[in-house]
Amino acid sequence: GQQLNQSPQSMFIQEGEDVSMNCTSSSIFNTWLWYKQDPGEGPVLLIALYKAGELTSNGRLTAQFGITRKDSFLNISASIPSDVGIYFCAGRLRGRYGGSQGNLIFGKGTKLSVKP
Amino acid sequence: GAVVSQHPSWVICKSGTSVKIECRSLDFQATTMFWYRQFPKQSLMLMATSNEGSKATYEQGVEKDKFLINHASLTLSTLTVTSAHPEDSSFYICSAVTSGVTDTQYFGPGTRLTVL
Numbered sequence: 566g567q568q569l570n571q572s573p574q575s576m577f578i579q580e581g582e583d584v585s586m587n588c589t590s591s592s593i594f595n596t597w598l599w600y601k602q603d604p605g606e607g608p609v610l611l612i613a614l615y616k617a618g619e620l621t622s623n624g625r626l627t628a629q630f631g632i633t634r635k636d637s638f639l640n641i642s643a644s645i646p647s648d649v650g651i652y653f654c655a656g657r658l659r660g661r662y663g664g665s666q667g668n669l670i671f672g673k674g675t676k677l678s679v680k681p
Numbered sequence: 682g683a684v685v686s687q688h689p690s691w692v693i694c695k696s697g698t699s700v701k702i703e704c705r706s707l708d709f710q711a712t713t714m715f716w717y718r719q720f721p722k723q724s725l726m727l728m729a730t731s732n733e734g735s736k737a738t739y740e741q742g743v744e745k746d747k748f749l750i751n752h753a754s755l756t757l758s759t760l761t762v763t764s765a766h767p768e769d770s771s772f773y774i775c776s777a778v779t780s781g782v783t784d785t786q787y788f789g790p791g792t793r794l795t796v797l
Contacts, residue, residue, distance in 0.1 A: 607788035
């Protein structure tokens with residue numbers, strides 16, 4: 566099936582650092598979504614992207630829909646302790662005639678932890 | 682807006698019993714809801730797509746007689762795990778899409794099922 570490659574798998578952050586993660590695919594997407602999941606809870610939508618090249622911010626978070634439609638990145642600026650958690654990218658494929666097809670495909674997640 | 686709730690948040694049951702999990706969209710109408718299963722440290726696995734007033738569409742490998750889904754109204758979908766066994770223990774999460782904006786999913790907080 567279609568896959569999203571999300572990297573890095575995990576990373577350690579120190580308060581104040583900027584963080585970057587991305588998702589790539591060999592397929593073309595119509596939608597990119599970024600979620601954060603805390604332990605024992607459901608994913609919370611952070612940013613939704615619908616157009617190639619779109620750059621959207623939500624507070625300290627910024628995400629971009631890659632111009633090729635095959636990738637997206639999420640940046641967190643000036644990280645704080647509550648940023649720890651698992652971040653998932655998700656996307657919907659672009660169909661033959663331009664519309665979205667299929668269900669959301671999820672990346673495997675990027676786990677953010679605090680540096681010991 | 683776009684709040685999704687689940688009930689119960691956690692449940693412990695004996696092997697062989699059935700468990701019902703509810704998913705509600707609180708402030709919007711959801712023509713489509715999704716049920717996911719998530720194992721520890723893994724991404725979300727789509728189980729089925731639930732459309733209001735029609736039969737659910739199950740993903741390959743998901744037993745429809747084991748996981749009964751009912752989407753009786755535009756704000757409620759239920760997942761019943763029938764004759765639960767310990768291997769059914771997992772974190773079950775539902776999501777919903779708003780009518781007309783089908784590319785963005787909002788997730789519930791999840792239900793932790795433990796089968797003894």
